[in-house]
Amino acid sequence: MYIIYNAFQNIGRNISRNILLASIVFAIIATTLVALMITNTSNRIIDEYKGQFGIEVTIERNTQTFVDMRQRGEASMGITITNEQYIAFADSNLLQRSVIMNGTLVYSETVTAIGQTGELTTGHGYAIAPTMQLQGNNWDDFKNGHRVLLPGGVMPSRINESIISEGLAELNGISVGDTIRLYGVVMEQAAAMGFVPAVYNLVITGIYFCVAESVSTWGSTTLIRQNEILTVAETMPGAQVIARYYLYHPSDLEAFEQELRVKGLHPIFDVNTDEHLYNAIVGPVEGMRGIVMTFMVVVFILGAIILILLSSIAIRERKYEIGVLRAMGMKKAKVALGLWFEMVIITAFCLIIGIFAGSLAAQPISNRLLVQQAENVQNIQDNLFVGRDLGSFSRVVNDDPIIEIPVSLGIYTLLQLILISLFLASLAAFAAISKITKYEPIKILMERN
Amino acid sequence: MMSKLSLNNVAYKYEGTKKNVLKGVSATFEAGKIYAIVGKSGSGKSTLLSLIAGLDICTSGKILHDGEDLKTIDRDVYRAKKIGVIFQSFNLITNATAVQNIILSMNISGSPENDKKQFTYDLLQRIGIDRETAARKILKLSGGEQQRVGIARALSHNPNIIIADEPTGNLDTETEDDILKILTILAHDEGKCVIIVTHSKKVSSIADEIWGMKDGKITRV
Numbered sequence: 001m002y003i004i005y006n007a008f009q010n011i012g013r014n015i016s017r018n019i020l021l022a023s024i025v026f027a028i029i030a031t032t033l034v035a036l037m038i039t040n041t042s043n044r045i046i047d048e049y050k051g052q053f054g055i056e057v058t059i060e061r062n063t064q065t066f067v068d069m070r071q072r073g074e075a076s077m078g079i080t081i082t083n084e085q086y087i088a089f090a091d092s093n094l095l096q097r098s099v100i101m102n103g104t105l106v107y108s109e110t111v112t113a114i115g116q117t118g119e120l121t122t123g124h125g126y127a128i129a130p131t132m133q134l135q136g137n138n139w140d141d142f143k144n145g146h147r148v149l150l151p152g153g154v155m156p157s158r159i160n161e162s163i164i165s166e167g168l169a170e171l172n173g174i175s176v177g178d179t180i181r182l183y184g185v186v187m188e189q190a191a192a193m194g195f196v197p198a199v200y201n202l203v204i205t206g207i208y209f210c211v212a213e214s215v216s217t218w219g220s221t222t223l224i225r226q227n228e229i230l231t232v233a234e235t236m237p238g239a240q241v242i243a244r245y246y247l248y249h250p251s252d253l254e255a256f257e258q259e260l261r262v263k264g265l266h267p268i269f270d271v272n273t274d275e276h277l278y279n280a281i282v283g284p285v286e287g288m289r290g291i292v293m294t295f296m297v298v299v300f301i302l303g304a305i306i307l308i309l310l311s312s313i314a315i316r317e318r319k320y321e322i323g324v325l326r327a328m329g330m331k332k333a334k335v336a337l338g339l340w341f342e343m344v345i346i347t348a349f350c351l352i353i354g355i356f357a358g359s360l361a362a363q364p365i366s367n368r369l370l371v372q373q374a375e376n377v378q379n380i381q382d383n384l385f386v387g388r389d390l391g392s393f394s395r396v397v398n399d400d401p402i403i404e405i406p407v408s409l410g411i412y413t414l415l416q417l418i419l420i421s422l423f424l425a426s427l428a429a430f431a432a433i434s435k436i437t438k439y440e441p442i443k444i445l446m447e448r449n
Numbered sequence: 450m451m452s453k454l455s456l457n458n459v460a461y462k463y464e465g466t467k468k469n470v471l472k473g474v475s476a477t478f479e480a481g482k483i484y485a486i487v488g489k490s491g492s493g494k495s496t497l498l499s500l501i502a503g504l505d506i507c508t509s510g511k512i513l514h515d516g517e518d519l520k521t522i523d524r525d526v527y528r529a530k531k532i533g534v535i536f537q538s539f540n541l542i543t544n545a546t547a548v549q550n551i552i553l554s555m556n557i558s559g560s561p562e563n564d565k566k567q568f569t570y571d572l573l574q575r576i577g578i579d580r581e582t583a584a585r586k587i588l589k590l591s592g593g594e595q596q597r598v599g600i601a602r603a604l605s606h607n608p609n610i611i612i613a614d615e616p617t618g619n620l621d622t623e624t625e626d627d628i629l630k631i632l633t634i635l636a637h638d639e640g641k642c643v644i645i646v647t648h649s650k651k652v653s654s655i656a657d658e659i660w661g662m663k664d665g666k667i668t669r670v
Contacts, residue, residue, distance in 0.1 A: 329529025
């Protein structure tokens with residue numbers, strides 16, 4: 001007990017030297033706290049992002065690979081991904097979630113699509129060019145708020161129930177409870193051979209509002225989000241399945257691709273992720289985390305070196321005092337413990353001040369760094385709206401890059417800081433202890449005398 | 450009378466040197482007596498004192514305290530509890546007060562005193578340091594006051610052996626007389642073994658036995 005008491009007294013007795021030591025410890029602690037707060041909050045936000053969105057996988061035909069393989073006689077024109085394969089691909093532990101949908105391009109004689117000018121026409125090889133899309137099980141937009149069902153309607157739950165956009169409803173005077181007739185597309189050649197289009201008689205159970213608009217209405221009207229008529233997948237049993245797979249992390253892509261190859265995915269298909277999107281949204285946070293961590297490590301290493309040097313120099317000044325204590329019979333271990341206590345007390349004091357200062361500084365520093373990082377990924381952000389080819393579903397990703405994170409001091413961060421501080425105190429004390437334990441008291445006293 | 454300290458054929462040489470500073474020193478120091486060790490500078494007096502004080506160990510021979518060899522016992526405990534050393538240069542913690550120095554010594558020795566502060570004030574008063582002086586830092590005290598504090602510290606844990614290295618070397622005559630009086634009381638009235646290393650004839654005059662040191666050897670004068 002007297003060692004702690006003596007340590008307190010020693011701090012007061014050597015106040016100038018201890019203020020110098022405390023300044024360095026404070027700087028390290030405050031910097032470390034800011035870094036830890038930002039890092040831990042960033043980790044949490046990234047985890048939340050992953051938990052909320054996942055990393056979407058895209059499976060796309062690689063034309064060059066196809067041509068090369070065809071020349072070698074390894075690929076034929078009819079290679080595709082079957083509906084069964086799409087469904088089988090979804091069965092993977094690497095996936096955070098998957099969405100299995102289906103869809104088909106449609107036109108109607110009674111419902112005019114938004115952006116449609118004039119009568120129905122032929123084109124792109126179709127007997128009658130499609131004007132809209134009929135999509136099955138595409139409910140994600142309602143979960144993430146990109147579409148909202150207007151009051152008075154209900155979501156489709158049975159075959160032949162559907163909802164349409166507010167724009168489409170207004171343009172055609174359609175209300176909840178009305179029935180619309182849509183036709184599936186047939187290619188010209190098929191029509192000539194007598195194929196007739198599939199007919200969908202759909203009861204309107206609700207009208208939705210598009211929160212996220214299409215980027216442009218240029219091109220086919222099927223790309224306009226308001227021309228998407230949503231129903232349950234069972235309404236179109238033979239329609240092309242469209243699957244969305246969401247990995248937990250981009251690094252799982254290779255393993256997932258291997259799984260797909262085993263399940264029969266042909267080499268002409270490339271498996272990619274929307275990593276650019278992930279980077280655009282989470283990139284600033286990850287970038288900031290990297291900067292902060294690097295800064296923390298540099299400050300910690302430099303600070304620790306300075307602290308060790310300072311501590312070693314300081315203990316040389318106290319050599320005589322140590323000699324006296326040893327001559328009085330104080331054991332080396334107790335001398336060492338006393339020095340350690342001194343450093344721990346100084347560190348504890350710095351910890352309190354450092355927590356206060358670090359907490360105040362963390363948010364502004366984080367904001368500043370994030371804005372800089374967000375600017376760096378601005379170009380990627382420009383490509384956030386991803387239009388799709390005909391026959392696939394349009395998507396809206398309105399998750400802007402994270403430019404502000406609510407940095408907070410949690411128990412975990414506090415514990416980390418305490419451990420780091422304790423390590424720092426022990427490091428400085430050890431530097432001192434390793435010096436003084438080398439000397440025998442008689443040598444110290446003789447040198448002085 | 451019980452033998453307190455025995456030196457049997459003690460030799461010592463400093464690390465890295467070949468020459469023995471002490472050569473076959475044998476002596477016995479008993480309780481209740483004052484011993485003066487005299488000799489010229491470099492004769493080995495202070496080295497001998499360091500060995501007796503447990504600050505170093507002899508190269509050969511034995512130093513026995515109550516029959517136990519200092520080489521085999523815990524010398525930290527020996528220094529903390531069994532002996533009190535009064536250094537010529539005081540060796541006090543200079544940025545601490547007189548009271549703090551003495552209480553620290555008591556703490557190190559594991560003194561059972563309940564009220565250490567009061568005990569310290571009483572002890573200091575006994576050797577001529579008042580409360581106001583006791584509360585001052587060592588650096589603010591005169592040489593004589595520092596030496597008195599050094600003596601108080603040596604006595605604070607009630608050791609049976611007091612070792613003093615030129616205890617009056619830096620003091621004026623009046624203070625020297627006071628210190629010698631205290632040492633005499635400690636030996637003759639309180640039964641302690643007092644060993645003084647000195648050049649001073651005045652100091653050696655209070656000794657019951659005088660030992661002379663020359664070229665690392667000791668002889669009774």
